[in-house]
Each structure stands twice: as structure tokens, then as C-alpha cells.
Amino acid sequence: MWQGIKSLFGGKPSREVAKGRLHLVLAHDRTGLDGGRLQEMRNEIAAVLAKYVPIDAEAVEIQIETRARATQLTVSSAIQPRNA
């Protein structure tokens, strides 16, 4: 009931928020990568990608997340059409 009311107002239960925050924080802790280093890595990866495929280097997204004891690094980027 209470959860129902909260979700009506668009609020996630704080338990889910805590879980989400922990998955992110632990990924950073476990890899020893802070935000600055991660952005540095993103920029370098974006530069490498741009050498091979047409991309918007600014729009490359990087994320590390952890489930159980496994940590996953995801880099995602849209590739622009060739004749754009």
C-alpha cells in the first residue's frame, strides 16, 4: 500500500535506491577507478573508436557496474551513418 502510494508519486523505494547506489560505488571501489580516471579512460577510448568509425566522441558513455563479485565495464557509443 505504502509502496503503491510512493510509486504513484514516482518515488522508488529507498531500498532500491540504496541497492543501485551500492552497485555503482562498489564497482568504483573494487576497480580503484575514481570518476576522474574513468573520464580519462572514456576520452582515450572515444579517441580510439573515432579513428575507426564515425562517432560523436562527446556522446560515448562509459559505465562500470558490479553484480555479485563480478565487475563489468560497458562502453557504448552510437555509430553515425557513413554519409552523414
Add this chain to the structure above:
Amino acid sequence: MGRAIVITSGKGGVGKTTTTANLGTALAQLGYTVVLVDADIGLRNLDVVMGLENRIVYHVVDAIRGKCPVQKALIKDRRLENLWLLPASQTDDKDAVTPDDMRSLVFELKINYDFVLIDCPAGIEQGFKNAIAGADEAIVVATPEVSSIRDADRVVGLLAAADVPARLVVNRISPQLVKRGDMLSQSDVIEILALEMLGAIPLDDQVIATTNKGVPAVLEGKSLAAKEFVRIARVLAGQEVEEKSSVGFFTRIGRALGLTASPA
């Protein structure tokens, strides 16, 4: 040869000392010989939680420096025949002892006692390294909060690097808050830390009241927290299989319904 178990958490104030006192007392009630070692040198507290603060003559640093035989530094708990406390020193620093000192002290204790429970200080520095040095296994205590779980995760990594197998005790869980969606559940904590779970201690006013009196909750018996401590002690001793092992109740239901992936 006994077993040495370190109780650790990274973060302070999550219930390491209370867990040490209660599990030790419960193991003694089950008939095992138990020594509780306070490894929090400079900030000792296991003595007051056990209600033995007025009986300290020698302490762990005295024993390590050979100022007295180890046996002489042990305080016998008068409530139970087979329970002892080795208090920390209140006037020394953490670097008054080394991991090697602790390893040989704990080894000596293991010869004569079934269980050596080591109450680890907060933090991951020298005091932590000393406390885990002689341990065969670890109990990581965490409360269902972001800060506590984050610190516990650091400790789990350090224990793994030191080859100390660890199991989890979730402390101060409130079923009402979990149900309302305002507290991480025990299965959430297991999922995040990926540790085998020994048990979850409910948030219980009785623990506060008995600790005020210097009596471990399990000696007063009736509370929910006391019952869970006793159950965990049985699991530790191998008298009971883990009821809520690494796979939580909800995960099992999820698996049964096909909502959660089964392990490979």
C-alpha cells in the same frame, strides 16, 4: 586444535563487539571452551560489553611482551565455566603488536581452547592486519546500510587477499522496514557482497538493555536477537546446517517461479 575466528566489519559501530560477545557466550553455553580476544588496542570495549571491566589485571600486550604468561592475562567469566576474555590494553597503540605477535598468541590459545574469537578494531590499517593475522576464518558484520556494506566489501576483498575465508552476519535488520521498502533485506546484502551468510540479527531493544548491564543478550535468553546468535553459534560449531545459506528465501522462491537464474 581449536579454531580462530576474527569478527570484523571495516566500519565502526555496526556490532562487532556485541557479535563477538554473544557468539562467544553462545558457543560456551553449547559446551565449547572459548577465549574472546579484544584486538582493539587503545580502544578496548569487549570487557565492558562482557561486564568484566573491573577484573582486568593484565592484558594482551602484557602477554605478548612476556610480562605475564598468557594464562594469567585471561579473565574467567564467572557466569560460564568455559569462557575467558583476553582484554586489550587501553594505553598502548595499535603498533604495539605485530601480525607475527598475534599469530603466535592465537596459535598458543588454539592449543587449549576450542574457539578463539578475535574482536577486530574498525578500519583496515595496522589494527585490522594484526587482528586477522592469526585467524583461520572471518565473520564480516554489516548493517543493512550503504556505508556499512561499502566498508564490508573492502574488508571482504582484503580477507580474500589474505586467504581468510569469510562469512556474513547482517546485524540490526528490521523486518518492518524491509517490508516497507525502506531497508535493504538480507538477500539484498548477500547479493551485493556475494558472501555466504551465517545469519541475520534482528534489531532488538533487548540487546541495548542487556549491553547496558554488561550481560551478553544470549545469557538472558529470550530475545529474538539472542535466539539468532545461538543459532549462528550452532552453525559455526557445525551442529546445525545453514538454514539461510548463501541462497536467500526470496531467491529460492524466485528460482521456483523461474524469476531468478539458477546457479550454473
